[in-house]
Amino acid sequence: MQRQPLVIANWKMNGSRSLVEKMTVELREHDEVLDRISVVICPPAVLLPAWQDAVFYDHVHLGAQDISEHASGAHTGEHSLSLLTEAGVDYVLIGHSERRQYYGEDEERIRAKVQAALSFNEKPVTVVLCVGETASQRQQEQTYAVVEQQLQSALDGVSEQQSKQIVIAYEPVWAIGTGQTASPELAQQVHGFIRQWLTKKFRVSGSRMHILYGGSLKADNAEALFAEADIDGGLIGGASLDPEEFLAICSAAQTRSK
């Protein structure tokens, strides 16, 4: 099953207008790295307008790092889908482990956000649902149970048709920002498990869904990870802040599409 590689940059709470400029200059100068792949940039929300002016290719999209499950109202500090899509967003990250860990996002809230994104009718948005186990869950051999439970809960009630709007990002929490990347074999084992789960739930549509790897993905380990059967691209944090390194990761993703 040929799935066009997808590379997502998650800037988290980093970046600046000048980094947007630097990055767009690099992308313009080396636009061949964008052939045959899709790229999504998730900057902090206040930098979306700077990116919106700079987005110049059909296959470079903008994404939000989080959304509110509410349509509008008294929710200080939050961003609705209307506001985000007006700022050019096509993709939304939901359930990132930092939101789960530091901002108390529980399964119920994550499910509400997934539902809000899927039922948003002003513009279609793609949900990037993040799942993954902590170090202690892995040590206790709970990886598959944790991932399955996260998928089951967040995708409860999602139809086969709606699954076309969903991407899964497997991000083992112990690998995020630690430099401890999962080996390609280990990542593939979990991706394979996720693929099986998706195909069981969504049938043929499950075999078409993208499953991305995230967690200390860098230029020097990207190609080996992207060579695995069910690793369709990456969700990149730290390395997406360095234009050269990010472009090298995009170019590694291209090798998958050959």
Ligand SMILES: O=C[C@H](O)COP(=O)(O)O
């Ligand atoms: O969203 C991105 C992930 O949390 C990975 O972050 P990282 O590449 O800095 O480890």
